[in-house]
Amino acid sequence: MNKLWGFIVAYFLRWFPHGLEPGLRRIGNPGPESPVLVSGNFSLTLKRLIRSLVGQDLWLLVANSRGINVWCAAVGGMFTHHNVIAAIKTSGLADQVRHREVILPQLCAAGMDVKAIREEAGFQVRFGPVRAEDLPAYLAQGKKKTDAMSRFRFDxxxxxxxxxxxxxxxxxxxxxxxxxxxxxxxxxxxxxxxxxxxxxxxxxxxxxxxxxxxxxxxxxxxxxxxxxxxxxxxxxxxxxxxxxxxxxxxxxxxxxxxxxxxxxAMPSDAEAFLHRLGIKRLGSLLQEKTLGRVALDREKCRGDMICYSICPVGVFGELDPDKKITLPWQNACFACGACVKQCPHDALSLQPRP
Ligand code: SF4
Known part of the structure; x- marks a missing residue:
């Protein structure tokens, strides 16, 4: 009965959170050098993730995202580096692996302070691909993402x-x-x-x-x-x-x-509407976030292109002749804040739309 209810909530009533137990899981036969993937605990995506990892040997660290998918949870401030740090410390991960690196879902980047994870939990952070099914290819090619792996497809x-x-x-x-x-x-x-x-x-x-x-x-x-x-x-x-x-x-x-x-890849009318009404949250999927779109401070940009690989909708382009990032698709920005959070030089911010 519990399984049936979980299936119904996860597939048909996504407005209601439904989480699985956080903790460290073995996928295949992982060893001390095996990669460590971090995931939220939303049941639907966690099950899909585990299915996509059949045949792999790795560690899967499930952190508490309050039963919500990592994208919504991170943008809404419910899945942050605090959850990841807590998961690393309470799971005994450091005793299981010799390396000190965790691979986080790219879509949770808006909530993650990677410096805090490094300093407080002792693990370096990489952001993996957007889609779980790209993980085997990502791992096989030495944890390198193609552009397609970094983009969310609204297909x-x-x-x-x-x-x-x-x-x-x-x-x-x-x-x-x-x-x-x-x-x-x-x-x-x-x-x-x-x-x-x-x-x-x-x-x-x-x-x-x-x-x-x-x-x-x-x-x-x-x-x-x-x-x-x-x-x-x-x-x-x-x-x-x-x-x-x-x-x-x-x-x-x-x-x-x-x-x-x-x-x-469009700004949410619903969130803008709720924002105007002063409503901060509606269910687990709609929450107030900063409205507007990304803007670049060219003086601060050092052209390391973290934003290029972290933006799920491909707002950023190549570097210009001055080695500054370009924003050819600035209007596609839906203000998730991931690039702003991850830019180490504070070169990006969210500003009102013109
Ligand atoms: S450019 Fe906009 S949509 Fe892309 S990561 Fe930055 S805030 Fe998010």
């Missing part, structure tokens, strides 16, 4: 993955009262809700609009305008189904509430 697989996990809770909030009080409306609502969700999640990169909300709204308007047009041609009255028109707008607004933050 169809990711969008389908998020479709159920992000929308099931919203669906249930409406579907349960409907099933109790107006059961004859349940089927229609179910069809409308999931049709809108599939439409937005599958087609999001191709929809018109500069923000997630505008893409959702344009989609809703297209459907809303089709309803009175059909009524007019069929019965001569355009507003026979005005209730459906309202329902369409509400459903698209709900499904598209944080579409930009989830489905593309």
């Amino acid at each position: 169809l697989r990711h969008r389908l993955d998020m479709l159920l996990s992000n929308n099931t809770m919203f669906y249930l909030i409406v579907a349960i009262p409907l099933a109790i009080f107006w059961p004859h409306r349940l089927l229609a609502f179910t069809l409308l809700f999931w049709a809108a969700a599939f439409y937005l999640y599958l087609l999001f990169p191709y929809l018109p609009g500069k923000t997630g909300w505008s893409r959702s709204l344009y989609s809703a308007l297209a459907v809303v305008l089709a309803i009175p047009a059909a009524d007019f041609f069929r019965a001569g009255q355009p507003f026979l189904h005005y209730g459906w028109m309202i329902a369409v707008v509400l459903v698209f607004s709900t499904v598209g509430f944080d579409a930009a933050g989830i489905l593309a």
Whole structure:
């Protein structure tokens, strides 16, 4: 029963944290020279990580990320170097390995003070690839990341993955009262809700609009305008189904509430909205973070390109002739703060968007 509940929460109700036991685990037959990977304890990604490591011999240090995926937890301040230091010290890792290096998920870089981990726990930090399935190749090529390994892909697989996990809770909030009080409306609502969700999640990169909300709204308007047009041609009255028109707008607004933050390398409209309302957190996935986008202080930049390898959406380009980093895709920045945190020269900051 516990396993079933864990599966349901991890796959369909990702708004609720679900963690596994932190601690040091053996993958295969690790020895004192084997690499040490660090992971958060969100059950879904931890299980995927372990599956992707079949055939490897290494140590897996599971730190407490409060049952949330490392990206959201790190950006929200719930998975930091303190959690990693605590995991290193309490697990007895130093007694198991001769080297002093841990490989952290790249997506947790926003929360990690690598100097503190080095000084307080005695371990150097490397940031590994974004995706767990790239780990075997990353390890095989001497812990070197390709550009592709450093970038998060908001591809169809990711969008389908998020479709159920992000929308099931919203669906249930409406579907349960409907099933109790107006059961004859349940089927229609179910069809409308999931049709809108599939439409937005599958087609999001191709929809018109500069923000997630505008893409959702344009989609809703297209459907809303089709309803009175059909009524007019069929019965001569355009507003026979005005209730459906309202329902369409509400459903698209709900499904598209944080579409930009989830489905593309775009700033989250939802987080900006919550920020304006003074709401700091909504579930485990939405939390207030610094708004704006990254800016470079050229005087401080030394061109060591840590930001280039740490940014999951590829904001940074090559060095310019003065050996300073370039930001050709500055607008793609969604203000996760990872590069700001990891720049050893304080050359980067988050500034309001122009
Ligand atoms: S450039 Fe923006 S998105 Fe990229 S790491 Fe820095 S803050 Fe995050």
